[in-house]
Amino acid sequence: MNEDTATLRVNGQRLWDSLMALAAVGATPKGGVCRLALSDIDRQGRDLVVAWGRDAGLSVVVDQIGNIFMRREGRRPELAPVVTGSHIDTQPTGGKFDGNYGVLAGLEVVRTLNDHGITTEVPLEIAIWTNEEGSRFVPVMMGSGVFAGAFSLAHAYAATDADGYTVRQELERIGYLGTEVPGEHPIGAYFEAHIEQGPVLEDAGVTIGVVTGVLGIRWFDCTVTGMEAHAGPTPMALRRDALQGATQLMQAVVASALRHGPDGRGTVGMVRVHPNSRNVIPGRVTFSIDLRNSSDALVDQQVAEVEAVARRVSAELGLEVQIVEVSRYAAQLFDADCVQAVSQAATRLGHSQMPVVSGAGHDAIYAGQVAPAGMIFVPCKDGISHNEIEDARPEHLAAGCDVLMQAMLERAQQQ
8 A cells, every 4th residue: 555545544524414415305304315216316316426526636436327427537648437426316215325325435535536637547537326226116226236247237127116116217317328238348357345334343342244254145935824713613623724824934934943053033024814813813924035144055944944944834734835936136246356355454444343244235336347346334323224214424424435445546556
């Protein structure tokens, strides 16, 4: 690390002020933000951040799925840039920091380098990815997913919201239907700063989470079918109670995650009981299963254990059990050099750190499929996110931004 840049620190107050200014665009009465992807409010947020970028001397390119790239030129413009970024679309009852912090941390890095007149060898860029949240349009992480080739531009364009508006229509309407072909924009390395969205860092009293990878995810819909019958006249031994079988499966989901810790996750988040009557034995139960772990092999073990319980429940209780996979995301390890750059930056800056695995999806997942990538987590209050009360301490946000700057500078000076 160059001595002139090793002592650089970002302006934490300016970062905070930018976060609060962006949070005012789509502010909710409870202190959160509602800025759904490709809405008029999203356009206002995009326009504001792009204007800040241009004020900082950045050039701006928009691709065909609306991803925005704001570029600070380096001494060697022919080299692929070191990119940072995230998203600024939110949940309907979202917070001020999810995604927004990653974008504005990148802007603060640029502003700090401008303040000190520092030019990097490699260009630096800030990416604003389209529709990461998936609240208005599915799939989630749409912009980065199209960029990485995970699904086609045509598939993304055809996605509709609850009112029937398509992604392509709304991109054109808000003025962010760009011309650059997604995926043709070069990326030399990618870093993303983010609030943790969980309680681990705060619980441990640690400032920087060095993200080593992202949990693999498999989602299933499970249907357990028995027979409705009267709750009074039907003896317990003669029942085909779909809910009793379903609850055993639900417990198996949690038990399997606990057996395969520390990164095992097992969640049943959605349940429907038929006929859902007080004095009728349930004849059908449908519910969701969400299994996650740090490797695909561990997720597969969890799946196998749940399926084994399903076979036992079916045989013992005379129930039909159907488990159908509806989605999967492979576990992903981030680039070892990028992970090391984050860890070394935290060490140099004197911040406490620990390795963590992300349990949530981020644009870095898809960016990491086309370039070396790493992530930086900072604590959020009580681990709460996707909520209007989402909060983070200014000093933690500044610390994460300092780590981001040092990691980017290390990669930008290596070429």
